[in-house]
Amino acid sequence: MLREIRPAILVLLLLTAITGVAYPLAMTEVAGAIFPRQAEGSLIERDGKVVGSALIGQEFKDDKYFHGRPSATTSPDPADAGKTVPAPYNAANSGASNLGPTSKALADRIKGDVDKLKAENPSSAVPVDLVTTSASGLDPDISPEGALFQVPRVAKARGMPEDKLRRLVAENTSGRLIGIFGEPRVNVLELNLALDAATSK
Amino acid sequence: MTAIGWIQIFLFCAIIVALTKPFGWYMTRVFNGERTFLSHLLRPVEAAIYWISGVDEKREQHWVTYTVAMLLFHVGGFLILYAVMRLQAVLPLNPAGQPAVPEDLSFNTAISFITNTNWQNYGGESTMSYLVQMLGLTHQNFLSAATGIALAVALIRGFSRASVRTVGNFWVDVTRTTLYVLLPICIVAALFLVWQGIPQTLGPYVDATTLEGARQTIAVGPVASQVAVKMLGTNGGGFFNANAAHPFENPTALSNFVQMLLIFTIGAALTNVFGRMVGNQRQGWAILAVMGILFLAGVTVTYWAEAHGTAMLDAMGLTGGNMEGKEVRFGIVASSLFAVVTTAASCGAVNAMHDSFTALGGMIPLINMQLGEIIVGGVGAGLYGMLLFVVLAIFVAGLMVGRTPEYVGKKIEAREVKMAMLAILVLPLMYLGWTAVAVVLPSTVAAMNNAGPHGFTEVLYAFTSATGNNGSAFAGLSANTFFYNLTLASAMFVGRFFMIVPAMAIAGSLAGKKSIPPSAGTFPTTGGLFVGLVVGVILIIGGLTFFPALALGPIVEHLADNANTLF
Numbered sequence: 001m002l003r004e005i006r007p008a009i010l011v012l013l014l015l016t017a018i019t020g021v022a023y024p025l026a027m028t029e030v031a032g033a034i035f036p037r038q039a040e041g042s043l044i045e046r047d048g049k050v051v052g053s054a055l056i057g058q059e060f061k062d063d064k065y066f067h068g069r070p071s072a073t074t075s076p077d078p079a080d081a082g083k084t085v086p087a088p089y090n091a092a093n094s095g096a097s098n099l100g101p102t103s104k105a106l107a108d109r110i111k112g113d114v115d116k117l118k119a120e121n122p123s124s125a126v127p128v129d130l131v132t133t134s135a136s137g138l139d140p141d142i143s144p145e146g147a148l149f150q151v152p153r154v155a156k157a158r159g160m161p162e163d164k165l166r167r168l169v170a171e172n173t174s175g176r177l178i179g180i181f182g183e184p185r186v187n188v189l190e191l192n193l194a195l196d197a198a199t200s201k
Numbered sequence: 202m203t204a205i206g207w208i209q210i211f212l213f214c215a216i217i218v219a220l221t222k223p224f225g226w227y228m229t230r231v232f233n234g235e236r237t238f239l240s241h242l243l244r245p246v247e248a249a250i251y252w253i254s255g256v257d258e259k260r261e262q263h264w265v266t267y268t269v270a271m272l273l274f275h276v277g278g279f280l281i282l283y284a285v286m287r288l289q290a291v292l293p294l295n296p297a298g299q300p301a302v303p304e305d306l307s308f309n310t311a312i313s314f315i316t317n318t319n320w321q322n323y324g325g326e327s328t329m330s331y332l333v334q335m336l337g338l339t340h341q342n343f344l345s346a347a348t349g350i351a352l353a354v355a356l357i358r359g360f361s362r363a364s365v366r367t368v369g370n371f372w373v374d375v376t377r378t379t380l381y382v383l384l385p386i387c388i389v390a391a392l393f394l395v396w397q398g399i400p401q402t403l404g405p406y407v408d409a410t411t412l413e414g415a416r417q418t419i420a421v422g423p424v425a426s427q428v429a430v431k432m433l434g435t436n437g438g439g440f441f442n443a444n445a446a447h448p449f450e451n452p453t454a455l456s457n458f459v460q461m462l463l464i465f466t467i468g469a470a471l472t473n474v475f476g477r478m479v480g481n482q483r484q485g486w487a488i489l490a491v492m493g494i495l496f497l498a499g500v501t502v503t504y505w506a507e508a509h510g511t512a513m514l515d516a517m518g519l520t521g522g523n524m525e526g527k528e529v530r531f532g533i534v535a536s537s538l539f540a541v542v543t544t545a546a547s548c549g550a551v552n553a554m555h556d557s558f559t560a561l562g563g564m565i566p567l568i569n570m571q572l573g574e575i576i577v578g579g580v581g582a583g584l585y586g587m588l589l590f591v592v593l594a595i596f597v598a599g600l601m602v603g604r605t606p607e608y609v610g611k612k613i614e615a616r617e618v619k620m621a622m623l624a625i626l627v628l629p630l631m632y633l634g635w636t637a638v639a640v641v642l643p644s645t646v647a648a649m650n651n652a653g654p655h656g657f658t659e660v661l662y663a664f665t666s667a668t669g670n671n672g673s674a675f676a677g678l679s680a681n682t683f684f685y686n687l688t689l690a691s692a693m694f695v696g697r698f699f700m701i702v703p704a705m706a707i708a709g710s711l712a713g714k715k716s717i718p719p720s721a722g723t724f725p726t727t728g729g730l731f732v733g734l735v736v737g738v739i740l741i742i743g744g745l746t747f748f749p750a751l752a753l754g755p756i757v758e759h760l761a762d763n764a765n766t767l768f
Contacts (some may be wrong), residue, residue: 003255004266004269004270004273005273006254006255007254007255007256007270007372008270008273008274008276008277009277010253010254010255011250011254011256011274011372011375011376012274012277012278012281012344014250014253014254015250015340015343015344015347015375015376015379016281016336016340016344018246018379018380018384019339019340019342019343019344019379019383019384019430020335020336020337020339020340020343021335021336023339023384023387023388023426024335024339024423024426024427025335027388027391027392027395027401027423027425027426028401028402028403028423028426030392031391031392031395031401031425032401032402034392034395034396035392035395035396038395038396038397038398038399038400039395039400039401039402039425040400040402040404040407040421041400041402041407041419041421041449042398042400042452043407043409043419049410050407050408050409050410051409051410051411051412052409052411052412052417052419053407053409053419054398055398055448055449055452056417056419056448056449057448058409058411058412058413058415058417059411059413059415060412060413061413062413065412065413069529089417090417090418091417091418091419091420092326092327092406092418092419092420093324093326093327093420093442094324094326094420094441094442094443094446094447095324095442095443095676096443096446096526096554096556096557096676097525097526097554097557097677098526098554098556098557098650098651098675098676098677099525099526099556099557099650099651099677100556100557100560100563100651100655100658100675100677100758101511101513101523101557101558101559101560101655101758101762102511102513102560102651102653102654102655102758102761102762102766102767102768103651103652103655103767103768104652104767104768106513106525106557107513107767110513110514110517110519110525111517114517114518114519125518125520126518126519127521128514128519128520128521128522128524129521129524129529131519132524132525132526132527133525133526134446134526134527134528134529135443135446135526135527135528135536135551135552135553135554136441136443136446136447136448136528137443138443138447138448139448139528139529139530140448141528141529141530142529143521143529146529176205176454177453177454177455179205180205180208180209180212181209181454181455181457181458181535182453182454182455182457182530182531182532182535183454183529183530183531183532183535185529185530189412192412193412196412
């Protein structure tokens with residue numbers, strides 16, 4: 001048995017060096033050379049400033065922007081480090097509501113959001129993704145129905161014709177990969193960037 | 202449920218089955234020490250490791266020595282991991298300035314990663330430095346996976362060899378598995394995932410100014426290299442708190458599909474390795490068929506339940522299924538499929554929050570883990586877990602006809618059956634026992650995120666996941682407390698090693714037996730009757746063990762949901 005101690009130490013150290021140091025560092029070098037944009041986090045710049053990542057949702061509250069899904073992320077309470085406060089789209093602390101199917105708290109939250117959205121656009125059915133929080137709290141996407149639902153509000157706030165907005169939504173909708181994988185979706189940040197660009201034209 | 206949804210599920214199964222045979226062929230060559238197409242690159246590295254470490258690759262070990270070597274390896278891995286977490290504040294590669302990880306959390310996390318559980322009582326981006334993620338966590342993702350595979354191979358050798366005292370050399374098996382199986386696939390997968398959008402950088406967290414002028418700090422890091430191995434090695438420990446639901450860990454539908462393939466591919470191919478090593482590939486296919494039947498049953502229930510939604514959503518006129526805790530890019534089907542894959546396979550990565558699943562949709566992941574994660578299962582662990590059930594099924598069949606049971610040419614006798622029962626019974630003792638203790642403690646009730654039966658399920662899920670070395674969670678439970686850190690660590694430890702040691706004892710005992718040729722009285726173990734018998738034994742043993750606990754949790758909750766009763 002004693003002769004297993006030397007390999008226990010040395011095999012462990014050597015494999016640690018290979019898998020824990022050499023492998024991640026080599027991947028960082030290679031990935032940075034081949035796919036520099038993705039390796040840095042798919043950042044989007046406008047006028048030389050980083051405005052976010054194409055993959056990470058951000059909070060939109062203004063009527064003139066399309067809004068993302070509700071987000072359940074939190075940050076530490078500045079008044080009491082043991083507690084947390086809501087901080088939607090906190091990209092340094094991803095997380096979900098973790099409320100279950102028979103949760104009263106969840107029912108109350110969804111009801112409140114549904115009522116708000118119905119007041120905003122009484123003519124359409126409320127899409128489910130606009131009133132449910134995502135798993136990461138950073139979902140960059142909404143469903144195409146979720147975007148179209150918001151067109152009347154954005155049109156009013158911007159004084160833009162609804163047709164033009166619907167066209168923008170259609171242009172920014174991604175379909176399923178080869179018609180099979182994933183779900184149709186609209187990247188909210190990219191849609192809003194396109195919206196700003198169309199307005200300033 | 203939609204046709205496109207079922208096409209995704211069908212394609213997933215078809216690709217896994219198609220990969221099983223060629224990958225099984227390759228891995229068999231690796232474990233037998235034969236040359237492969239990577240040998241001219243990797244053989245010098247391998248030989249250097251043996252030379253420096255003083256390993257004689259020709260010298261094989263008795264099962265006890267093999268097990269002791271494995272345990273020593275774990276002790277060393279634990280110490281490295283614990284040390285880097287406690288010292289991360291003074292070590293390099295810590296751009297976010299994370300302080301030292303507390304003692305009980307470090308202990309829990311170290312046990313969690315060496316046992317291939319990857320239960321996470323912490324949020325990665327808010328707790329761990331890049332150095333811990335790489336040197337501590339990524340490296341254990343490799344080594345705990347390699348250990349699992351090595352043990353499965355040792356057990357297979359027990360079946361395939363006759364009248365010998367040894368089951369292989371642990372150091373050789375671990376080294377070859379890491380170098381020839383895990384590392385090459387991870388390199389390719391990591392680059393693929395970066396292409397899909399997963400970051401791989403040592404730079405600091407990025408500060409962005411949003412379109413509305415707010416500041417958003419975006420956590421990045423060396424993510425892709427860890428995600429590749431966390432899936433391939435069925436580890437499941439996320440770089441970020443939200444795990445594979447985080448857009449930086451799983452940016453697209455394609456990255457999601459590939460990650461699911463990575464989770465299942467080694468486990469499925471090991472059934473083929475088993476078949477090849479015992480001299481009849483149909484033995485492997487029979488085992489894969491058992492796994493496939495249980496898997497498809499689980500997928501069907503979860504997909505149906507999530508697409509069907511809840512009475513609460515119905516009452517508010519919301520259609521489109523239960524989207525709480527799911528990402529738009531995955532939708533209902535890819536979230537449901539992932540949940541079943543990750544719990545069938547002891548991976549534990551999640552791309553949707555299981556805590557927010559419907560009662561029945563969330564019950565299937567729980568059942569998958571309680572059955573012992575034998576449906577493909579953790580790399581290695583799934584196969585040796587399944588072989589324990591096969592031993593039992595063969596024993597039951599032998600009782601029915603009054604003959605000494607045989608399996609692939611080996612007589613299954615009292616010692617093997619006792620060891621298999623020990624391994625199978627110790628698991629419910631952990632997850633039912635600790636759940637019972639936990640729910641009578643007032644502090645535990647305070648840790649629940651949901652009231653009513655769902656809160657009970659959160660606790661049951663936590664101990665089941667820890668015992669099964671899965672690592673997924675009903676994540677609402679605030680389990681980063683002294684009580685949970687220690688009890689969950691004990692469940693992970695027992696769940697791993699009280700399964701491994703009996704399995705190795707069986708390996709040693711079988712290797713020493715003579716091989717007997719099949720006769721007219723031998724029960725054929727490649728046909729439909731055998732497959733049905735094993736499925737039956739698994740469901741009966743599993744059902745008797747944990748049905749009462751399920752009745753208190755998800756089943757009651759399902760009835761409450763039907764009546765739209767809220768808690």
